[in-house]
Amino acid sequence: MSEGSTAVAAIVNAGSALLGAGVGGVIAYFASMKAARYTMDKTASRDRERREEERAEMHQLLAKRLLAEMRENIAVLANPKPEWGCVVALHDAWDLVKGQVPFPAPVAEAVGKAYTEVAWYNTVVAGALIDHATFERIRSFTIVEDRAKKAPAALQSGMAALEAHLGETQPT
Structure with missing residues (x-):
């Protein structure tokens, strides 16, 4: 082989190596x-x-907190303190949950209905507590007692729906 062909072969080999390195680099990059x-x-x-x-x-914790509040409301409505004559039910957990936790439609409807009854009960109680005469007049018409019966029943229904939902969504 002549010197020229050796130089060309070296250049071709160097070019091949450079091309191989370039292709290898592109492959490595990708x-x-x-x-x-x-x-x-x-x-x-x-x-x-x-x-x-x-x-x-969070859904589980808020739902359990709501369930505990509902139980507490039922207990409070069942045994009002005699000096109060009537009680105001709680709705803190419901206020927190209703804007943050999406429940299935039947659960949301049952719990929403329960807290609508609680709100009605609280409204009647607030009106009754404005003055003693109003309180006695409203009690004589059994409005407070009527609402005091409806609210726990609605809370029980809401609790049943919520408990069924919690049973379905318990982590395994």
């Missing part, structure tokens, strides 16, 4: 990009799962 995308997708997926688990936990 492989690393694919690995990075896979890692980002996995991280996003884990974050989504974690948020869903946290949301489910």
